[in-house]
Amino acid sequence: MELVEKIKKSSVTAFISRIPKLHLAAVAGLGAILLSTQLLSNNKTPERQRTTISLPVTVSSPSIAPTIAESAPQTNSAAQWRTEKLKIRNGDTLSSLFKRAGLNDRKMMNFLAATDDKASFNKLLPGKTLEFSLNKEGDIEQLSYVLSKLERYTFSKDNERYSLEKELREPDIRIAARTGIINSSLYLAGTDAGMDDKLIMELAEIYGWDIDFALDIRKGDSFRILYEEHFLDGEKLRNGPILSAEFINQGQVFSAVRYVHTDGRSQYYTPEGKSMQKAFLRAPVDFRRISSNFNPRRLHPVTKTVKPHRGIDYAAKTGTPVWSSGDGKVIKSGYSKYNGNYVVIQHGGGVQTKYLHLHKRKVKTGQRVRQKQVIGTVGATGRVTGPHLHYEFLLNGAHRNPRTIVQKLPKAESISTKIIDDFHRQTQPLVVQLEAETATLLALNSKGSQNKAL
Template sequence: MAASSLFVGLALLLALSSTGEEAKSERQSQPLALNLTKSEASFDTETAPLLRVGAEQPEPQAVESAVSEPAEPPPEMNRTTYTVKSGDSLSVLFKRAGLTDRDLYELIDQAPEARALRRIMPGNEITFALSQDGQLEELIYQRDRLRSLRFTRTEGSFDAEELERTPDVQIAYRRATIDSSLFLAGQAAGMTDNLTMELAGIFGWDIDFILDIRRGDTFSVLFEEHFLDGEKIGNGPILAAQFTNRGKTFEAVRYVDASGDSNYYTPEGRSMRRAFLRTPVEFTRISSPFNPNRRHPVLNTIRAHKGTDYAAPRGTPVQASGDGRVKFAGRKGGYGNTIIVQHGQTYQTLYAHLNGFRRGVRSGTRVKQGQTIGYVGSTGLATGPHLHYEFYVNGAVRNPVTVELPQAESVPSSEMARFESQVQPIIAELEKYQRDTQLAGLSNDLQVN
């Protein structure tokens, strides 16, 4: 019996030890949920006795310490915005904000992008954010309605960040009939002068807007309008346009190619540009046309006038009419200050009586179409300020007003599918506006009758 009692005691002791190990393992694999309410908390009928057998419960203090304290809000900063006035400098603006030249130097020294602040213009806005102890923490330079530059103090320096807002874009349409001038017709249609100039630039290779415009000519324009916070802030590019001059209609549509460059083409993909500008200067009148038998106004002899004279105020910029390389830039007898540009093997242009040359323009300089190369003057045998312009084809002089100008490159065949998919919706939109306008005009006529 003693042996039997000893065996039972040992068995009971082993059973209790095994139960304690199971309880310890269960606690490790089932962590206590901290977010249970009293009504949700419950014990499993098998686990409950085990928890009562020497199971240690976490102290309330330990549970509370596991919950992180809420972060303190950053201290408030004093923000002040100043509008740049005429005569203001960065130093003046910093002092106005309660800062010193040392603060200005620190910003420019630590953030190279801050050099842009040296180009502030009247109307720009600068916002200073200072800490409670008067230290500059943030500066925002508002370049315009869309672009700003923000400087933020970090550990030991300033970080710069470009900020740009995207305006809301709406499509607008204008149509007008010319009664006296292109600009007056554009103004009557609600177009800005810049938009009218853009329209003239698109069709400028086909239409001479000084000599060719006639009463009754019409045009229609589809373009972007940009809005910010519900307020119009400007116009975007012309998307498509149509111009009827002397009964002949020209059409143009804007295309952005695969490399991101934009140009205007006919709906068939031919470039609206020519390899040369028809007139390389903004002029008031043609003072002397191309004439092989003209009597020279100074020499009083019959001498061929191999170019066209464009009267313009002294100092008016003269543009290269096409891409090329300057062959000559200097004094040339009766021509006075002269520039000759070679355009490939076939074409050559000459610009004479210049008041001076643009800096950097000399023999061997490459120039691009539309780039200013000199300025109108009256040097050489000239009676007044004007540009004398000559145009040569294979060494033979041609009348620059009537010569057939070579076409610029059209859309390559490899991009035609992309071109059509991009421009066809734009052309369809222009045609829709034109139809709606015509129907509205017809309806008004019926109501009047």
Template sequence: MRFLKNRFSYIIALSLVSVFLSCKEDNSEKELAENLVEEIPDPVKEYGYILDDFKVVRDTIKSGDSFGAIMDTHGVSRTQVYNIMQAVRDTLDPTRLVVGKPYAILKTKDTISNVQAFIYENDRINYTVVDLADTITAYRAKKPVTVKRKVASGVITSSLSAAMDNEGLSILLSDMLADIYQWKVDFFKIQKGDQFKLIYNEKYINDTIYAGVQNIEAAVLTHYGHPYYAFSFGRDSISGFSKFYDDEANSLQSFFLKAPLKFSRISSRFTRRRFHPVQKRWKAHKGTDYAAPTGTPIWSTADGVVVASSYTRGNGNYVKVRHNQKYTTQYLHMSKRNAKVGQHVKQGDIIGYVGSTGLATGPHVCYRFWVNGVQVDPYKQNLPSSEPLKETLKPDYFLAIEPLRKELDSIPFKIIKTTPKL
């Protein structure tokens, strides 16, 4: 009896082990099967097409390329090319493809490999599609763009652009910041230790590819110990550009720009007595010389009418602009003039390019400034400001900038690290 009981217990134990092993084997097979299931990747989609459905050819427009030649290379007949060009000319001018611009051609995956679409990238965001699948159609579209809000700060040790480069910020952002402050801050007198903080937005294609700066919302530049605030509020009705005001609602835009060009140095200032490098004698220099590479654009420092655009032995190529009955400016030694007498110019319009024509030893522009017919030093003038913010808009303005100012003030300035002398 005891023997049968032990045997019965043994059989039950063996059965449980068998069931356990069977379950374990089944689970292992299930796990193995699950691991063998391949993850299907999401289809690659671009320009509104699923690229996996096509044979994709990517290239860039090269010198000598034409739309017809590109199409011919991919088996499109001349008759078809003509029909395409006639159908799409209002959307894409095939005769004006720009060298260096990328394009893509989508072709069928069969042996015939017919062209189904031609996509031309106008810039990093905008592109034009010529669809040939059924009927010939063309349309413009944009790549998906996301905007990321960012803050930055930095300290100036030599120049604004160098300081921003040290912080890993783009040269475009440096240009935009300089444009905002060009009416209030003389960047030729920028000081070591001046600091900046800003709030700005960047664009990204497909959330990952950097596509440039969208705008600056607010900034503060500390110059000679004085904080210059700038807040974007509204747009200019003519240019469409953002307008900037300070923390007291004063416009940052002045009637005159501080200088007639970018990225230069003052090689000679307004003076009553200077030794002329060409004539080799002492004489008055009633202008401000800005040294810059040949071909650098020169712009009008204020709105006005061109009253002279000519050449003389001393001035070389020059342009003179009358801004109103009180103010006139002149720009000398241009390599090329870009304005005609009687032409109305806006502040910032390119009226010529830096050169060394006339009595000049090197490439520069001599900028001359008249007040009521008398030549003066523009840096010593109390120049008029642009149109102020309307009183009715000021309550909305102060309400809008309050959180921006708090955010700016909360951004820490960079600390200048100095090496102690031994």
């Protein structure tokens, strides 16, 4: 013990000897002041005395106090949920989606039993999303069926039941214009004008009864369109419909405007109210090029003999969809050595159309079809040199040139006199706006070209 006490005394003595004398004096002074203060506080005097003491500053490591946010417990239970976002695939069922989210069939059945709005899950659309919000126990707190950024259906747990909240948002609509001049094809001209594929195809569909975009297009043809652009929170979602358009083909002007009927149907008409839709399309396939035109004295590519070629060959990749050029009834869907897979459709007014060398047939004999319904795909069956569609058009049993005959056939109904005033009120501003917007666009493009030249 004596040895321990000696070590302690020597340690204290050594520690004190290392403290600077100035600091020792300060500590001694501080102790005296504190002692005096304590003695004074014991005397019951009516006034308190406050003494301010200045001490030498010493550097020490700062201590960091925890912030309120760090020390306060997390009270928002939603922040503790785990979210699983699953994109719906082809063939998915609600059961398979639950399993991918880590939930068994029992939890799925419990969820369905606790909601009265099961119909929302009757049709799961591929490409859409299911979002599972799960608590710490792995139970569903929320389940959202997201169809788009504009449409969402959320099931939220409330007292052991799930209530449905529908979120439907409206996009901001802006009007835009595009113009183009064709050098080789409509598709390339549309791409150069800043149009996406959907917008280009919509333009082709509007004029699909008047213009064959493989045979009729010439260099220097031009177009201009007025259309909607849809935005949400400043972000562009998609292009909306074409509102008005003008296409100049070989010097002939084709104008179209979009009219929305009182029942919500939208159709395209000329500015005078005549329907753009006709009984037959100019071309029955989404073509890229044509291998041969209508030519009664055509040299057959296989036999090298002159045989009548009473139709048009549309060369396209195998599998390209082929659609019916008009409403009608399939009177034959079969196969032969020379025609390969073929379909024959009987239309009204003594018109018959034939589609030969198909890769696959999509309709059966006796089936009724609508205009632009897919009836097969382009192929190379029968006596052919490559994949293409051979298309024939017969009127009262006689072969007619599909490129010219459709213009002479009956057209769809025009705007009735009962609604012609409403038609003009709705569409005339679109014609004027198309003129103004494209004039501005052309001026800007011209100015930009001049600046580049400088």
